[in-house]
Amino acid sequence: MATLPETATWEDGIYQLEATDPVQGGLNGIDNLQGKQLANRTAYLKKQADAANTGLANHIAAADPHPQYTTAAELETRIAALVASSPAALDTLNELATALGDDPNFATTITNALATKAPLASPALTGTPTAPTAPASTNSTQLANTAMVHSAIANDLHAIGSAPMYACRAWVNFDGTQSTPTIRASGNVSSVVKNGTGNYTINLSIAMPDVNYTTVLGARNNGDGNGSWFTEYGDNSTRTTSSLVLSNYKQDGSANLDMSAFMAAIFR
Numbered sequence: 189m190a191t192l193p194e195t196a197t198w199e200d201g202i203y204q205l206e207a208t209d210p211v212q213g214g215l216n217g218i219d220n221l222q223g224k225q226l227a228n229r230t231a232y233l234k235k236q237a238d239a240a241n242t243g244l245a246n247h248i249a250a251a252d253p254h255p256q257y258t259t260a261a262e263l264e265t266r267i268a269a270l271v272a273s274s275p276a277a278l279d280t281l282n283e284l285a286t287a288l289g290d291d292p293n294f295a296t297t298i299t300n301a302l303a304t305k306a307p308l309a310s311p312a313l314t315g316t317p318t319a320p321t322a323p324a325s326t327n328s329t330q331l332a333n334t335a336m337v338h339s340a341i342a343n344d345l346h347a348i349g350s351a352p353m354y355a356c357r358a359w360v361n362f363d364g365t366q367s368t369p370t371i372r373a374s375g376n377v378s379s380v381v382k383n384g385t386g387n388y389t390i391n392l393s394i395a396m397p398d399v400n401y402t403t404v405l406g407a408r409n410n411g412d413g414n415g416s417w418f419t420e421y422g423d424n425s426t427r428t429t430s431s432l433v434l435s436n437y438k439q440d441g442s443a444n445l446d447m448s449a450f451m452a453a454i455f456r
Contacts (some may be wrong), residue, residue: 190215192224196231357401358392359453364436365446386436386444387421390452395430401456407436408449416445 192215203221212218247253258266271279278284288294306313319333324343326336347353358376362369369380369388381389407418421433434452438445 192220192227194224194227194231196235197228198232199225199228202226354455357396357454357456358390359451360390361449361451362388363448364388364450365448369450383433384444386416386446388434388450389431390434391431392429392454395428396454396456397429398456399427399429401454403432403434404453404455405434406451407447408451416447417441418447418450 202225203218205218205222209218213220252259278287289297291297319331321333321335321339322330324336324339326332326340332340341347341353345353356375358374360374360377360380361372362374362380363372364382364386367382369382371377371380376393377390378393379391381391383389403420405418405420407416416436416439418434418436420427421435426433432454434450436445436447436450437443
């Protein structure tokens with residue numbers, strides 16, 4: 189007994205036996221036509237199923253069967269890379285949002301806030317800026333406020349109490365025995381001119397604001413036992429804002445006297 193041959197072909201229809209069809213066997217007999225068509229369909233479906241099973245097996249065995257999709261492992265790797273070494277308090281989007289004050293315009297807010305701050309290089313401060321008061325003995329590049337400056341000046345001058353302090357505006361130490369007096373040391377004094385024995389004009393480098401200044405004078409004798417009076421020559425009308433005349437007299441007032449050391453200081 190032979191079997192019908194099968195071809196893996198999809199048959200579009202199954203022949204319907206008619207009442208008038210003769211009984212006819214054999215390979216091409218009409219009675220075997222339906223069997224052949226069904227067998228072909230079955231072979232076709234089996235071929236498709238085998239191919240699908242092979243594709244499914246390969247799919248299951250593949251490391252990444254769907255490259256267009258992110259796998260759970262890839263997702264975990266990317267999340268880990270995003271979090272990186274973030275501290276536990278900042279490793280979620282909600283924690284980051286909280287840290288930014290839930291401000292959707294955080295960058296603009298910070299930029300505007302920074303615009304109100306003074307630059308580190310050469311800041312131009314306005315209003316009444318304050319700073320910590322350093323000890324009066326501080327000697328560094330630390331910022332000094334007015335309280336520290338006042339305390340440091342008082343400390344350096346050994347000033348006691350709350351009375352105001354006034355600075356010397358000009359001073360000079362000179363030898364009056366020379367025809368052109370020799371200035372040993374001075375401050376704000378441009379020259380000393382000898383007008384005659386014991387009579388000198390002190391010229392200031394920078395003038396006083398007015399003539400209402402005070403002079404403190406001193407002289408050291410020549411070792412000959414002669415005392416003297418060193419005083420300002422003339423009255424207030426003879427002094428100017430840029431010069432004044434000083435005279436030195438013998439103690440008995442008989443004549444002017446040169447000395448080797450005259451000292452003068454001006455306060456205003």
